[in-house]
Amino acid sequence: MKSSNAITRIRRLLLSKKVGTFLICLSIASLLWVVHALNRNYKYTIHVPVTFLNLPANKVIVGELPEVLDVEIKASGLKLLFISLKNKIDEVVIDFNLLKNNAKSQAYSISNGNFSLQTAINFDVEVVKIRPDTLFFSGNKGKTKLLPIKANLNVNCLPGYSITSKIIINPAYVSVAGNSLDLAKMDTVYTYFLNLKDVNENFTSSVQLKKPYSSIIYNLKDVQLSFTVDKLTEATIKIPIQIMNNDGQENIKLLPNYVTIKYLVAMKEYESINTNSFKAIVDYQYIKEKRSTLSVEIIRTPSEAKIIKTEPSSISYLIYK
Numbered sequence: 001m002k003s004s005n006a007i008t009r010i011r012r013l014l015l016s017k018k019v020g021t022f023l024i025c026l027s028i029a030s031l032l033w034v035v036h037a038l039n040r041n042y043k044y045t046i047h048v049p050v051t052f053l054n055l056p057a058n059k060v061i062v063g064e065l066p067e068v069l070d071v072e073i074k075a076s077g078l079k080l081l082f083i084s085l086k087n088k089i090d091e092v093v094i095d096f097n098l099l100k101n102n103a104k105s106q107a108y109s110i111s112n113g114n115f116s117l118q119t120a121i122n123f124d125v126e127v128v129k130i131r132p133d134t135l136f137f138s139g140n141k142g143k144t145k146l147l148p149i150k151a152n153l154n155v156n157c158l159p160g161y162s163i164t165s166k167i168i169i170n171p172a173y174v175s176v177a178g179n180s181l182d183l184a185k186m187d188t189v190y191t192y193f194l195n196l197k198d199v200n201e202n203f204t205s206s207v208q209l210k211k212p213y214s215s216i217i218y219n220l221k222d223v224q225l226s227f228t229v230d231k232l233t234e235a236t237i238k239i240p241i242q243i244m245n246n247d248g249q250e251n252i253k254l255l256p257n258y259v260t261i262k263y264l265v266a267m268k269e270y271e272s273i274n275t276n277s278f279k280a281i282v283d284y285q286y287i288k289e290k291r292s293t294l295s296v297e298i299i300r301t302p303s304e305a306k307i308i309k310t311e312p313s314s315i316s317y318l319i320y321k
Contacts, residue, residue, distance in 0.1 A: 008182050043128060044080050045072045048093045048120055054219060055177070056096060056108075056137055066132060067133040067221065069110070071117060074090075075125040083121050090120040106137040144177040147186060149209065151225055152193045157201040162267040164304065165228040171220070180214035186212065191223065201227045230266035234308070237261050239275050241296060241315065251320035252287065262309040269304040277302040280310075287317060 048069045055065075069092075076084070099108040108132050118124050148167050157163065174189050191207040204226040209218055238260050243252060259280045265273060279300035286294050293314045301307060 009260040018025045026212070027294070031316070040077055041075055043072060043074050043082055044083070045070055046089060048085065048089055048117065050094055051091055051136055051213075051221060052094050052096060054096045055219070056106075059064055062136075065217065067136070068164040072129040072131075073117070073125040073222055074128050075123065079123045079125060083123060083125075086121065092116065092120050108135045108137070109133065112136070123238075143180050143183050144175060145183060146173050147176050147189045149174055149189050149191065149223055151207070152190045152210070153196070153225070154194070155196045155199055155203075155227075157229060158198050160232055160262065161200045162232050162266070162306065163199075163227050164269070166226065167227045167294055168222045170226070174209060174223075175219040175220075177217045178213065182213040182215050186216075189218070191225065194225070199229055200231075202226070230268060232264040233267055233270060235263055235270065235273070237263070237273070237275060237278065241277050241282060243284050243287075244281045244300060247284070250287075252284075253320065254282065254294075255316045256312070256317065259298075259314075260311050261298065261307060263301075263305040263307045265302075265305045269302075271304060275303055280303060282315065282317075283299045287319070292316065 036188055045273050048071050049067065050069050052065060073080075088303070094110065101108045108285065110130050110143065117127060147174055149293055151167055153167065155163060169191075176186065176189065178184065188211050192210050194205075194207055196203065204224065206222045207225045208222045211218070240258050241256075243254070246252070261278055261280075277300070278279060278298060281297050281299055282294040283297075295314050295317055296310060296312065298310060
C-alpha cells in the first residue's frame with residue numbers, strides 16, 4: 001500500500017506545473033543556444049575541384065596542376081551546416097589570363113579576386129586561405145603536339161552479352177605540352193586502367209588520362225569513354241566456298257563446295273546478316289602443290305558477328321581433265 005502511494009506521488013510530481021514549466025524553459029534555452037551557435041562565424045576547410053583554362057604557352061609547370069584546391073572559408077554555422085550537407089561541390093574554372101603573375105619568377109597567384117567560390121557552393125562566404133595559392137612554371141620553353149587517346153580497358157560481359165560497337169573516346173585527341181625530351185618519347189596518351197566485370201548494358205563514363213612524365217600537361221583532365229552492349233543470339237549460315245588465285249586451266253570440284261558457319265550476333269543486328277556478309281575461300285596454290293586436303297579460310301566476317309565454329313574446316317577436291 002505504501003509502495004502504491006509513493007508511485008502516485010511521483011506521478012503527480014512529474015505532471016505538476018513546475019516540471020512542465022522547467023521542460024519548456026529547457027527547450028527554449030536549448031533552441032536559443034543552437035540559434036546562437038549557428039549565427040557565430042567559424043573557419044572550415046572545403047575541397048574544391050578545379051579546372052584551368054588558357055595555360056601559359058611554351059612554359060612547363062613545376063610539379064602537377066592541382067585537381068583539387070583546399071579552401072579555408074569563414075562563415076556562419078548555419079551556412080557551414082548546409083555546405084557540409086552538400087554531396088558534391090561544383091567544379092570551379094580558373095582562367096590563367098585572369099591570374100596575377102610575376103614575370104621574373106613565372107609564378108601565378110590564385111587569389112580571392114579571381115576565384116569564384118560562390119557559384120560552386122551557392123553561398124557567399126569569406127575565403128581565408130587557398131592551398132596551393134601559387135602555381136610555378138619553368139621558363140624553359142617546351143613544345144606542344146596533338147596525340148591520339150587510347151583506352152586502357154578490360155571488359156568482361158555477363159554470359160550471353162557482348163560489346164557490339166567500337167569503343168568511342170571523346171575527344172579522341174589531346175593537346176600535350178611539356179619538356180621536349182619527354183614529348184619525343186610519346187606517340188599515344190593512355191587512360192588510367194579500367195577493369196569492368198559482369199557488364200550487361202551500355203557503358204558511358206569519364207576516365208582520367210595518365211601522365212607518363214611529371215613535365216607533361218594536357219589541355220583536359222579526362223575523356224568520355226562509351227560503348228554499347230547487347231544480348232547475343234546464336235545463328236548459323238551456309239555459304240559457298242570460292243577458289244582464290246585459280247588460273248582457270250583446270251576444272252575443279254570442291255567436296256563439299258559449301259561451309260556452315262555458326263556465329264553469335266546481337267539481337268538487333270540479326271536481320272542485317274546474310275550470305276554476302278561472309279566469304280569463304282580455299283587457295284589454288286595448295287591445289288597446285290597437290291595437297292590432299294584444303295584448309296577453308298573465312299576472309300570476310302561482319303563486325304557484328306563472332307564466329308564460334310566453321311564446319312568443315314578443311315575439304316577435299318577433284319580435278320577433271
